[in-house]
Every structure is written in C-alpha cells, then in structure tokens.
Amino acid sequence: MHNIGILGAGLIGASWASFFAAKGLKVRIYDVNSEVKENALQTANDNLQRLVNLKMLTSKAAKTGQQNLQTVDSMKALLTDMDYVQESVVEDYAIKADVYREFEQYASLSTILASSSSGLLMTRMQSVMKHPARALIAHPFNPPHLIPLVELVPGEQTASSIIDTVKTFFVQLGKHPVVLNKEVQGHIANRLAAAIWRESLALLDEEVASVEDIDAALCQGPGLRWAMMGQHLIYELGGGEGGYQKFFDTIGASFEEYWKDMQDWTTIPEAVKQKAVAGTQAYLEQKNRSEWTAWRDQKLAQIQQVLSEE
Template identity: 75%
Template sequence: MQEIGILGAGLIGASWATFFAAQGLKVRIFDVDDTVKQQAWEQSVRNLQRLADLELLTREDAATAEGKLKVAASLAELLTDIEYVQESVIEDYAIKADVYRQFEQHAPERAILASSSSGLLMTRMQAVMQHPERALIAHPFNPPHLIPLVELVPGEQTAVETMETVKAFFLGLGKHPVVLNKEVPGHIANRLAAAVWRESLALLDAGVASVEDIDAALCQGPGLRWALMGQHLIYELGGGAGGYQKFIDTIGASFEAYWEDMECWSSIPESAKQKAVSGTQDYLNQKSPGEWAAWRDEKLARIQQILHEEP
C-alpha cells in the first residue's frame, strides 16, 4: 500500500497524514470542509518540520515527506485507485454510514477502509456496506504521528485477511498494533483511561488532593512504568520470586479494599466537573495550550528515542 487516503481532516486526520507521509507514503487529504482540509495540509507540514526539530526525521526526509502530501478536491478524487483509507470523521453512526456508502461508490473493491473511531463498533458501521469484509477499526492514540499504538478491531464481517494485512502494514511502518478478539465500546486503551479518569475525578471531588497533585501522582509514579510495560507485567515483577500469583495472593486483598471504596459512577457529577475544570486552569496557565503541546511532543519524542535504543 503506497498511497493513503485521509478521509476527515481534523486533528487526528492531520496527524495521520503526517505519520504516513513521514513513512514515505503518498497521502491524499479530504474533508467536506475546504477550510479544514487546507488547514490539515498546513498542520501536517508543520508537524513534519517539528519532527525534524525533534530529530525524528532529517530535514531532507521532512522536505521529501512534505512533497507527498496532496489535498484532494473531491471525495471521488481521494478514492480513485486508492489502496487504503484512514477515516477520521465525526464520531456519529449516521455520519459514518453516509461516508461508508460514498466510499463504496468511488473506491476500488480491493481498497481497505480503516476507521479511527475511539469507541464506536465496526459491526454497526459496516452494516451499510456491500463489501464489509474490508472494513475495520484502526484506532490511534493522539497524536498518531508520535505515539505508536494502534488498536485493530474487527467487525463481525471483517475478513481475517484484512486484519492480517493491516497488522503487517502497520508493523512495517513502525507502529505497535494490538488486535482485539472482540468488540467492546472504547476498545482497550480508552477503557483503561476511562477507569483512571473516573477515579481521578472522584479523588478530586472528595477533596483528597488537587488536580495538579493527582496528575503528578500518575505521571511521576505509575506513568513512568507504563511507558515501559503494562499492568500485568508490572505486577508479575512486583511479586518477586513468586511472580504474579504471589502478588495476587498477598497484595490482591489490599486492592479489593480499594475497589470497595472507589466510586462506580456512570455519569460525572456536576461538582466533579466544576472542580476539574477550575482546578486544571490553575496550573494550565503556567503555559499556553500551544506551549503545553510542544512540551508534550518533545518529551514524547525523547521517550520514543529511548524506547527504540538497542539493548
């Protein structure tokens, strides 16, 4: 797959365009809003320049990648002879259905349609398609051009061959694909994030600590380990010579007490919303949103460089 279509050119679409172009692939960008698709091209160019600043690309490779970005004038132009489309339109089943019907009107039958959806179910989205076997979820973590995770989720009618092809495709591009055996709302990463977020809000709402200290407790502790390994392996090591079994048998009871004391909200209380918004502003104002994003990207780049060092 040498030519990629970006369908939906918001924040995620522009980041995807950056990633694919940086990998040497030709990229066509389309959005129903002409202003949005032009802004996506401009953002992708800035992202490529930033990757060079961060020494993740050479200046020459960034310039070459910039030349591979093209804005498509129409959906038909985007999809003509295309091999792979990364769809990142609004998270709405009705809008997705309309887009998927149009995709099948213009795209070759061999073309793969991958959705960036962060929580919708592919089974429901592909139900409108004549060739649903070529559609799947390929959900990135923001920003896709810096974070390697991509969650691959089949629908009930997705072909095994499609899953294998896309997994191999992303592995070849340096991504880290994880494959779900079954659909669940939110996939894996966002469900884990949702659990942490709910408890973060609950701690704030109960007055246990400030927004800044709750965030620090995450990024200065568990977050450092999470950059290297997941919770299962962390607790395998935490069990010492007895491994995971010993950890569960000896420390698991403490966690049961934590779980009993934790909130089980299915909606966010108004008090927690207000405290989260106001509390975040207190330390967000230390930098502008653009400065925070630049700081984040620099740190992510350095972490990626460390993780990819030869042992």
C-alpha cells in the same frame, strides 16, 4: 499500499497525514470543511518540520513528505486509485454511516477502510456497507504521528486477511499494532484510560487532592513504569520471587477493598466537570496549550529514543 486517503482532517486526521507522509507515502486529504482540510495540510507540513527538529526524520524525508501531501475537493477525488483510507470523521454512528455509504460509491473493492474510532463498534459501522469485509478499526492514540500504538479491531464481517494485511503494513511503518480478538466499546486502551479517568475525577470530587497532585501521583509514579511495562508485568515483578501469584495472594485483597470504596459512575456529574475544568486552569498559567503540546511532543520523542535502546 502507497496511496493513503485521509478522510476527515481534524485533530486526528491531520496527525495521521503527518505520519503517513513522514513514511514516504502519497497522502490525499479530504474533509467536508475546506478550511479544516487546508489547515490540516498546513499542520501536516509543520509536523514534518517538527519531526526534523525532534531528530525523528531527516530534512530530505520531510521535504519528500511535504511534496507527497495534497488536499482534494471530493470523495471521488480522494478515492480514485486509492489503496488505504484512514477515516477520522466525527465519532458518531450516523455520520460514519453516511460516510461509509459514500465511500462505497467511489472506492474500488480493493480499497481498505480503516476507522480511527476511539470506541465505536465496527460491526455496527460496517452494517451499512455492501462490501464490509475490507472495513476495520485502526485506532491511534493522540498524536498518531508520535505514538506507536494502533489498535486493530475487526467487526463481525471484517475479513481476517484484512487484519493481517493492515497489521503487516503498520509493523513495516514502525507502529506497534495490537489486535483485538473481539470488539468491545473503547477497545483496550480507552477502557483502561476510562477507569483511570473516572477515579481521577472521583478523587477530585471527594477533595482528596488537587488536579495537579492527582496528575502528579500518576505521572511521577506509575506513569513512568507504564512507558515500558503494562499492569500485568508490573505486578508480576511486584510479587517478588513469588511473582504474580504471590501478588494476588498477598496484595489482591487490599485492591478488592479499594474497589469497594471507589466510584462506579456511568455519567459524569456536571459539578465534577466544572471542578475539573477549573482545576486545570493552573496548568494554563504555566504554559499555553500550544506550548504544552510542543513540550509533550518533545518528551514523547525523547522517551521513545530511550525505549529504542536495548
């Protein structure tokens, strides 16, 4: 697959464009909002230069990437002779349905449609399509040009061969795809994130600690291990010589007590949102958002450099 279409060029679409261009592929960018589309082109060009600064890309590859990026003015122009489309439009079933219907007007039958959706169900999204077998979810983590994870999720009508093709494609591009056997809202990573986020908000609401200390308890502790090990392997080692079974036998019951004491909100109380927004202002006194983003991207590159060493 050489021709890549970016359909929806906001935060995630622009980062995807950077990723595919950095890999030497031809990238066409389309968004209904032409200002967003032109900004995405600029962001993608800037990201390629940042990848050079982070020593993740050669200057030559960045130049080729910049030459391979272009914006187009219509879905028709996006989809002519197109191999693979990464759809990153607004997270809304009705909007995605309109976009998928329009996609089918112009795309050839061999064009793959991959959605960046953070948690919608592909079965529902592809239900408006006449040829739904080529649609799947390929969910990135922000920013996709720096984070290797991509979650591949089939809908009920997705062909298994399409999942295999896209998995191989991403492996060749250096990503780390995981394939879900069946769809669930939020896939894997956002369900895990949702559990952590709810408890982060609840701890704030119960005034157990400040925003900064709740965040520090995560990133100065478990977060360091999470860059290289998931919870199952961590607790396998946490059981010592007895392994995971010993962990269940000795510590499992304590966790059951924590769960009984923890929040089970399914909506976020308004007052909690306000406390969280107010609590994060302290961060913005240290650095503005673009400074935090640049700092994050540099650390992400450095962590991956360390992890690539055996």
